[in-house]
Amino acid sequence: MSDSLPQKTYDAFLFDMDGTILNSLASAERVWGRWAASHGLDVEKFLPTMHGKRGIDTITELNLPGVDPVAEAAIILQGEIDDVEGVVPIPGAIEFLASIPPEKWAIVTSSPITLAKRRLAAAGITEPRFIVTAEDVKVGKPNPQCYILGAERVGVSTSQALVFEDVMAGVKAGEAAGADVAVITHTHAHPFETNHLKIADYRDLTTHMNPDGRLSLQRK
Numbered sequence: 001m002s003d004s005l006p007q008k009t010y011d012a013f014l015f016d017m018d019g020t021i022l023n024s025l026a027s028a029e030r031v032w033g034r035w036a037a038s039h040g041l042d043v044e045k046f047l048p049t050m051h052g053k054r055g056i057d058t059i060t061e062l063n064l065p066g067v068d069p070v071a072e073a074a075i076i077l078q079g080e081i082d083d084v085e086g087v088v089p090i091p092g093a094i095e096f097l098a099s100i101p102p103e104k105w106a107i108v109t110s111s112p113i114t115l116a117k118r119r120l121a122a123a124g125i126t127e128p129r130f131i132v133t134a135e136d137v138k139v140g141k142p143n144p145q146c147y148i149l150g151a152e153r154v155g156v157s158t159s160q161a162l163v164f165e166d167v168m169a170g171v172k173a174g175e176a177a178g179a180d181v182a183v184i185t186h187t188h189a190h191p192f193e194t195n196h197l198k199i200a201d202y203r204d205l206t207t208h209m210n211p212d213g214r215l216s217l218q219r220k
Contacts, residue, residue, distance in 0.1 A: 006180065006197060009214035011156035013100060013207075014147055014179065017109035017116060019051065019166035019187045021093045022123040026086040031079040035072070039064060048190070052167035054110045054140035080115050084122035090186050092202030094125060099207040104215055106130035108150040108163075110140050110170075130154050142172035147179060162217075164199075168192055182217075 018024045029047050036046045041062075050058045056073040097105070106128055109116050113133040120127055130153040137145045144158075151158040163174030166184045171194060174181040182197040199205065208218045 004197070005217045005219065006162070007216075008180075009210055009212075009216045010162045010180070011104070011160040011214060012151065012154045012162075013105040013164065013215060014108050014150045014154075014161050014174075015097075015105065015164045016052070016166060016170045017107050017111060017119065020090065020164050020170075020184045021097065021107070022087060022089050022119055022125060023187050024080075024084070024087045024119050025187050027083050027119075028080060031076055031083055034079075035076055039067070052110060052141055052165075052169040054134045055112075056134075057110075057140045077112055077115060081118050084118055087119050087122040089123045089125055090184060090201050092205065096202035096205055096207070097125065097128075100215065101209060102129045104154070104209075106132065106150045106154050108132045108146045110134055110146075141169040142176065144173050144175075144177035147173055147177035151177070151179070162215075171196065 015021050018028065032050055033043050033047060036043045055076050056069050059067065059069040059072050109132070111119070111133060112135060116131065116133050117127065130150065132146050132150045132153065134140065136149060139145055147163055148158055151161050158177040158179045161179045163179045163181045164184055165171045165174055165181055166187060171181050171183060182199055183194055185191060185198050186201045204220050206218050206220050208216050210216065
């Protein structure tokens with residue numbers, strides 16, 4: 001683990017959404033907790049397993065008898081769209097994102113587009129020029145497909161991008177895509193081990209753009 005900012009520069013920044021630029025933990029755990037309880041799951045053990053992945057992937061992996069993952073994911077999605085109470089930006093995120101040229105960053109989220117738009121609005125974060133959502137990929141995180149697509153949309157190579165993540169599924173996706181990774185720890189109740197840069201939040205961070213158009217992280 002390291003909290004020293006990387007000295008290298010990047011062509012673009014790619015951000016996960018939930019837990020990385022906004023905190024939707026309370027909302028997500030209310031909705032998923034009710035669903036898990038209704039299916040007889042151990043809610044306390046289940047909740048940490050569902051973060052950072054597409055809802056349909058989480059449900060499919062459970063392999064519950066008589067459960068249609070597509071139908072159940074739709075029910076959960078509507079519940080999350082209806083419940084955005086307590087969805088707030090990670091401290092400093094709005095200002096930090098504003099310091100990045102709009103053509104130099106993207107959101108790469110496991111949330112469907114309708115939920116992504118709803119949560120961004122609730123957190124007061126302007127929708128970015130580029131966004132990758134659950135519908136855009138055939139396989140979700142930890143598969144790297146999402147970050148490869150995010151880099152393509154911004155027009156950069158993943159090897160020249162810095163991925164911001166908060167959970168292991170996303171970290172693995174960023175690694176597999178060939179990107180550098182920074183881990184945002186603001187919502188971590190139980191930290192996980194990583195050799196990547198760890199950042200609590202964005203309050204003392206800003207972005208510097210070099211004359212060649214490449215980005216670097218800087219302390220304020």
